[in-house]
Amino acid sequence: MAKQTDASSMNRRQQFAETYRITKRTDPRIGWWLLLTFLVTGVLGFLLFKILPGSGAIEWVLSVIGGIMFGTLGALILFSRRAQASAYSQMEGQPGAAAASLNMLKRGWNVDTAVAFNRQQDVVHRVVGPPGILLVGEGNGSRLRALMAGERRKHERVVAETPVHEIVVGREEGQVPLPQLMKKLRKMKREVRPADITDIRARLKALDASRPAVPLPKGPVPTSMKGMRQNMRGR
Structure with a gap:
């Protein structure tokens, strides 16, 4: 190899x-x-x-x-x-693609990859930033609906006053294509002050403590993304 x-x-x-x-x-x-x-x-x-x-x-x-x-x-x-x-x-279309894209977000955005998943490798990532809490799903749209609905309920119980948004990455109706994901997030309305993000993340630690760890699938996503970060950010 x-x-x-x-x-x-x-x-x-x-x-x-x-x-x-x-x-x-x-x-x-x-x-x-x-x-x-x-x-x-x-x-x-x-x-x-x-x-x-x-x-x-x-x-x-x-x-x-x-x-x-x-x-x-x-x-x-x-x-x-x-x-x-x-x-x-x-x-696009490969496991872990949305996570690789989200990890290019700049300061002020906090990304937690694979906060929820199922056996079919449908995954939900979480972003905490100016718009609030964003649950970003990648995988099969039908299976993700139940997975993301469950995550939304869990997060709303912990931080009821914080907006929770759902985004599914894909090419089907109502989904956001991977190349448009970063633009979509940055254009969302700012509803949370930077000072509140630290408090939100602190509350989410208790929720995350009860989760099993899951490694993202390796191999399909180009490893060059790390090296391309400086060229792609903000462009």
């Missing part, structure tokens, strides 16, 4: 190379798109600096430097967007 690379042990250049390799699986023309973007934005940057006041060799040097800077920035922005799309494409 091939040994998996630990993204946390990579330097920035290695992470970039690994992300490029993973992206190329579903986006084989990524190299050509990056080159084209670099050239187009580079020319625009060159022309922009060329019209600035200056003369002689200094004008040309500044224009070339400006073109390289603009071209590099344009290519990096495009790479970030296409890498994110590629990562979601490879993860």
